[in-house]
Amino acid sequence: MNEVHSPKKPLIFYYMVAMLLVMLFNFIAMPWLSQYQIQEVDYNTFVSMTEKGEIGRAEIQEADNRILFTSKDEKTIYKTAMISTDSQLVQRLLDAGVSTSGEEIEQTSLLMNILSWVAPILIFIALGQFMSRKLMQKMGGGNSMMFNMGKTNAKVYVKSAEGIRFDDVAGEDEAKENLTEIVNYLHDPSKYQEIGASMPKGVLLVGPPGTGKTMLAKAVAGEANVPFFSMSGSEFVEMFVGMGASKVRDLFKQAKEKAPCIVFIDEIDAIGKKRDGQIGGNDEREQTLNQLLTEMDGFEGNTGVIILAATNRPESLDPALTRPGRFDRRVPVELPDLKGREEILKVHAKKIKVAEDVDFNKVARMASGASGAELANIVNEAALRAVRDGRKFATQADLEESIEVVIAGYQKKNAIMTDHEKRIVAYHEIGHALVAAKQTNSAPVQKITIVPRTSGALGYTMQVDEGNHVLMSKEEIENKIATFTGGRAAEEVAFGSVTTGASNDIEQATKLARAMITRYGMSDDFDMVALETVTNQYLGGDASLVCSAETQTKVDQQVVALVKREHQKALDILRENRTKLDELANFLYEKETITGEEFMGILNG
The missing domain is CATH 3.40.50.300 (P-loop containing nucleotide triphosphate hydrolases)
Structure with missing residues (x-):
């Protein structure tokens, strides 16, 4: 059972408690203590002291039926009951020279006066000590906050x-x-x-x-x-x-x-x-x-x-x-290569139970570009998926699915698409895969799905490189741009209209085309001139143009021309393979998820 902790009280609570204690001391404790400083005597003693001149002041309290009087030096206070039949009381006091001016006789001694000042101060000092101790405990040190300033907490x-x-x-x-x-x-x-x-x-x-x-x-x-x-x-x-x-x-x-x-x-x-x-x-x-x-x-x-x-x-x-x-x-400490990813997966896989037939090399190829922290997350997600499915160990399918979870999010079970939208997405994803497969320098297709994901993707096509790929040629980048435009091109070929589903493809294609011209020197007009600088290369690689406005205009024109050229190439590939496009799109529409082997089997059949 989880322990329930009481909520921490604010500072104002402790100050209110201190004020309440002071008030209780003044209104209850002080009167109670003061009564022990008054000596009670009988009336005859009062009369005797009056006649002997031993009284300094007297106060007649008719409402309480008592007389308060002090000694000659006013250091002691006495109290006696008042006798109503004594008509000579006032005259007797006047003859003895006792002051009856009506001034109230203080019922507290010097000790009581000192206590009335010191007690509140002691209460607030105790409160301050308590609060400072609480503050030091929160800071985790035995010294005060001021003494800890300038000290390292390494x-x-x-x-x-x-x-x-x-x-x-x-x-x-x-x-x-x-x-x-x-x-x-x-x-x-x-x-x-x-x-x-x-x-x-x-x-x-x-x-x-x-x-x-x-x-x-x-x-x-x-x-x-x-x-x-x-x-x-x-x-x-x-x-x-x-x-x-x-x-x-x-x-x-x-x-x-x-x-x-x-x-x-x-x-x-x-x-x-x-x-x-x-x-x-x-x-x-x-x-x-x-x-x-x-x-x-x-x-x-x-x-x-x-x-x-x-x-x-x-x-x-x-x-x-x-x-x-x-x-x-x-x-x-760069992103790991294929061998490094495989070793990292094996290290983290030691912490969980995995099936004996898991191919870590295949998983590493599918997780291209993943960091060590992402690979650790992939292994953990695989273990969580195995538990959800009631298995005692993680399988190859768990690891592959966990890659998709990290990249695109979980499957949206309750996502509702119309049949027409579902067919558009099927053609869109097959368009990417078909354009990639018909270009010699594109990575082979691993998986195609039209199951929506929590990241917002309605579907995706996974391509996997066979080995380490450090450098990219101009032709490979152009083929990649054509693959990005393949989804929109398939919509145009199959339906004669376009949708908003290609927004991310457009962004990626434009980014690659601009990098070719401004950073990679792959433009005939600008040759090997850097027109863009990259800042924060490890945190997203934000780029900014460093050229004149006229040059920026030319860059924009070349980017548009390059993307349009690759878009047209994608359209030509799909029109030449229209029969396969329809067959593959219908198969994906029915199955929702197909593997690369199934895709290539239909394409080459």
Whole structure:
């Protein structure tokens, strides 16, 4: 049973409680305490003291039928019952010189006066101590918040038998080789020092998100027998100027005390951006960066401390940070190739139960372009699908379906399309597949489906490369553009009209055509002139034109002409194979999902 936690109370609640305690003390506790400071005497004693001149002041309280009076020095208060038959009371007091001016006699002593001031202060001090203790517990420290400012909160790792090791990281052999050398240096520096080699001061891991940069750093922590400090770049940035620089100093002070050791800074671009010198910039971030530059390679060396850093925005880093002497090595952690994807799948498949006949090479080919994190997600989705279907292990079909889930989303079971829309989608997808199959340089068709997906796709055609494909020729790109236009072309050939289903195809075809002209130098008019620059290559690769308005107009004209030419080629292919187009579209309409073997069987039959 899950434990139910009571909700945390706001600060105003505790202040209201404190105010209530003060009010209760003043209105209940004080009167109750004060009654013990008044001495009660009989009436005869009152008369005797009056005659002897031992009374200082007196107060007749007829409503309460009592008399309050004080001693001559007014340090003691007495109380007695009033006798109504004593008609000489007032005169007797006047003859004795007792003041009966009507001033109210204070019923509290000096002790009570002190308590009335001190008690509320003590209550609020106790409340303050309670709140500060709660705040420190929330911050996770034993010291106060002010004393923690400027102190690093880096996590320290040591060698662990259960941690991530290099064997747990697949698909990045070059990166592991670089990092293994650093671990070996820390274990046995003498063999490097014999030849005069010095320890690299910094290693910068760069690559797209999800490729395993942080995992590689954790693997170093698992392999090394030295302390490993881990911290995120955003943790250095503070509200107060100078606190970030103080954290850097404190981090390196701790690291030097435990040298040799490794310091890992994740997402270093948070503090390492270029200093542009603009007025109104973040002085705190620049001071933090300056302190980091000094610690890495300043007048005082950091012998025995190696810096590992990870980022997916290397172009935004300050040149002073990335120069040799600070970050001596840049290790690219790119998307894995076919072999790397297969190894990554096998590593993650060890965590689940899989069938013995699973072909990881085929799954790796279908997952072209996937990162390590996406491949891990694919394996997990396969295991979840096996559980949903009541199986004890994941099969080949589970892995293949999980690729489609990661790429296009889950199947929409309740999606309702009319028969006419379903037939249009069937022709659209067969148009893509048929144009791809009739072009020699296009990847073979793996699967065609018209089952709608949660991503919004009404269907898709999956093409799989047979092996690693690093370079693309001009003809291959043109064939790919023609394949993108094949869906719209099939609608035109079969129905004589067009729909909105080709919006993504149009976007992809236009993007490829523009890249051919502006970035790849595949235009006769512009030759090998770069008309576009790419920023954030690991975060989507946003591009911007760097040419005149006249040149942009020519670029637009060539892009339109190129896409129109490939569109016409797709139309010609489909018209020449109209019979096969109809046969395949009708077969897909009936089956909803067909394999590449079924498609090629009908096409070549």
